[in-house]
Amino acid sequence: MRNALILLLLILCSRCQAQVTGYVDPFIGASTAHNDVGGLGKTFPGAATPFGLVQVSPNTVTGGDNGNGYSYEHTSIEGFAFTQMSGVGWYGDLGNFLVTPATGPLQTFAGTLQDPRKGYRSLYSKQDERASAGYYACTLLKYQVRAEATAAPHSGILRFTFPAGSEPRIQIDLARRVGGTSVRQYIQVVDDHTIQGWMKCTPEGGGWGDGGGNANYTVYFYAQFSQPMKRHGVWSADIPSGWNRYWEDVESVRYQKRVAAARIIPDTAAFEGNHLGFYAGFDGQAQKPILIKAGISFVSTDGARKNLLSEITDWNFDAVHERARALWETALRKITVEGGSRADNRIFYTALYHTQIDPRSCTDLDGEYPGGDGKPHIATNFTKRTIFSGWDVFRSQFPLQTLIN
Numbered sequence: 001m002r003n004a005l006i007l008l009l010l011i012l013c014s015r016c017q018a019q020v021t022g023y024v025d026p027f028i029g030a031s032t033a034h035n036d037v038g039g040l041g042k043t044f045p046g047a048a049t050p051f052g053l054v055q056v057s058p059n060t061v062t063g064g065d066n067g068n069g070y071s072y073e074h075t076s077i078e079g080f081a082f083t084q085m086s087g088v089g090w091y092g093d094l095g096n097f098l099v100t101p102a103t104g105p106l107q108t109f110a111g112t113l114q115d116p117r118k119g120y121r122s123l124y125s126k127q128d129e130r131a132s133a134g135y136y137a138c139t140l141l142k143y144q145v146r147a148e149a150t151a152a153p154h155s156g157i158l159r160f161t162f163p164a165g166s167e168p169r170i171q172i173d174l175a176r177r178v179g180g181t182s183v184r185q186y187i188q189v190v191d192d193h194t195i196q197g198w199m200k201c202t203p204e205g206g207g208w209g210d211g212g213g214n215a216n217y218t219v220y221f222y223a224q225f226s227q228p229m230k231r232h233g234v235w236s237a238d239i240p241s242g243w244n245r246y247w248e249d250v251e252s253v254r255y256q257k258r259v260a261a262a263r264i265i266p267d268t269a270a271f272e273g274n275h276l277g278f279y280a281g282f283d284g285q286a287q288k289p290i291l292i293k294a295g296i297s298f299v300s301t302d303g304a305r306k307n308l309l310s311e312i313t314d315w316n317f318d319a320v321h322e323r324a325r326a327l328w329e330t331a332l333r334k335i336t337v338e339g340g341s342r343a344d345n346r347i348f349y350t351a352l353y354h355t356q357i358d359p360r361s362c363t364d365l366d367g368e369y370p371g372g373d374g375k376p377h378i379a380t381n382f383t384k385r386t387i388f389s390g391w392d393v394f395r396s397q398f399p400l401q402t403l404i405n
Contacts, residue, residue, distance in 0.1 A: 180206020
């Protein structure tokens, strides 16, 4: 019996050592500053799958040359977005569907890096921040909430553990966008567990190249909560039609004052506007984590619904995480290295991990994708992809993908 147990332990240990995902460190490059962290890579530390449509990642900053939406040296987090760019060298885009757990009075604007006490932004603990292939976690100190994220190819899920005795709330900034703002939003309450809607992003709202990249897309979502909403509503900021919506304007004091003074509209079943957010309150006596899962599509709300219901069928966060890790294990095993130190392997497999985030899929599970003509099309025998924008990718990334994929 003793020898059998020893043999089993040896097998298990060898399997653990064989998991190359253990070498991946998503914090490498996750900075927009010149420092010793391994910075200015403009990568994100959140959860993704190989070439997946969805990336669930913390966002620490909205404006400027911050295409990844996160920088390691920042001490506060705005929330967790379901779309994220990686490694871009220009003013970025995406960062849509920003989800924030909160308690206390409702705040309708994020606040600033300089004064994170105001707004829904929260300081977070660097000591227990964790990131690995397909997983991210941190503790939001303002609310004492443990936040965890993982992803599937077309959907993602967040798990929030609130403190005992609190009144849990989840709020979603529908206007938020890394490089500015979405210019029109729609939200509908389907039932006491479900919401759906869209956010329209045009060059007038900044985005890619602060509008210069002419990015024009709509993000559709279909989201569900693990517990029934006890109360819900929207906030709507009165943004004058003549105001610019580029990132400098969105981050200006006058714009943020408008957002902070947004009208709160409780119990609405559906609403459309030009700067909206949504909030949902839950029973604080349940004493169990509250989860939100969402399917994302660039084609339709129905596509987002199908994406979610096909990929994340229950509330087993850990199972979704394990599937994401397994997808990365398969993707990274296409290259095997020998020798070197653990640090060498960490550098190698993290770099290989970063090469397989883009070009990401923009195709729904039913085959629909947005064409260059702005209309939906059907992919019958291929996957339509997007974000080929890495600098000189034809010199390195494309030859690599030709060899291994």
